[in-house]
Amino acid sequence: MKDNSILVIVARFLIPLVMLFGLYVQFHGEYSPGGGFQAGVLFAAAWILFVLIYGLETGLRVIPLRVIYSLGCLGVLLYCAVGLMGVILGGRFLDYQPLLASPQAAQQAGIILVEFGVGVTVASVVMMIFLQFARRRAQSQAAGLELDQEQDRS
C-alpha cells in the first residue's frame, strides 16, 4: 500500500501520535484511565499500522523478530523480578514496601515497573500474533495455495 499517498501521509501523521498516546497511557496510568495492557495494545497497533502501510520487511527491520520474542519474555520476567526484589529485600512476593524508603513512593515505583512489564509483554505478543498471521499468508501464497480459487469452489 506504499503507493497510496493519502494512506501514507495519514499514517505518517498517525503512527507517532498513537505511539505517544500509548506511552502516555502507560506512564500516566496511575492518574488517568490506562495501564500496561491498554498501552501495549496501542503501541502494537501503531506498529501494525506501520506494517500495513510499509510492508512486513520494513516492519521487521524496525523491530527484528528475535527482539519481539525476547521482549515478550522479558516483560514477564521484569514483573517476576520486581516480585522477587520484594522477597530479597525482606518483604513478601510482590510486596513493594521494601523497594524504597517512603511507602507511597515504593508503591508507585512498584506499580510503574510492573505495568511496564505488562505493557512490554502485551505489545510484543500482539505484534507476534499479527506477524504469524501475516507470514502464514505470505507462505501460503508461496506454496501455491490459491485462496481465491478455493472460495469459488465452495
Place this chain on the structure above:
Amino acid sequence: MVLLVLLLVVGTAVVLTRDLLKATMLFAIYSLTIAGLFVILDAGDVALTEAAVGAGISTILILATLALVPAREHRQRGHNRPALLIVFITGAALVYAVSDLPEFGSADNPVHQHVGPYFIEQTYPDMGIPNMVAAVLASYRSIDTMGEAIVILTAGIAVFALLSVPPRRRQRAPDAKTRGRDEG
C-alpha cells in the same frame, strides 16, 4: 439508550450477514458502541481496553485470519432445532434472571458492601495515586495480574507454535487427497 438500540441493530446485522468482511467491520462497531457505553458508566479503564482490544486489535486479527480463509460464510440449509431450543431456553432464563438483579447504582448493592469501600478509602493513603483501578490491578491484586501477563505470553507462544510451521502444499483433486492419506 440510543447506544443500546444501536448495539441491538449491529448485533443482529452481525448474525445475519454472510459476508465475513462485513461481519468483522460490524463487530468492530459493536465493540466501539460497548466502549461508549462503558464511558457513560464512568468505567474509563474498561472503555479504553474495549476500544483498543475489541475494536482495534481483534478486528485486525480477524482480518488477518480472513486473509487465509474464504471471504464468505457457507450457507447452511435448514435449522438445527435442538440448538435453537437450547439457545431460546438459555436466553429466556437470562431475561428472567435480570428481574432478580439488585437495583442499578444503589449503594446497598452487595458489590458496594464487600472490599470496595476498603479500596476506595485506602488507595490514596496507601499509594498516593488517584486511579483505584491501577492500584487494585498492580498492587492489591498484583499476583492476579502476573498470572494474566503469563497467560498472554502463553497465548502468544501457542499461536507461534500453531502457525510457525510452514503450510504444506494441499492436494487439489479428491483422488489426490485419498492418496495422500494412504501415504500418511
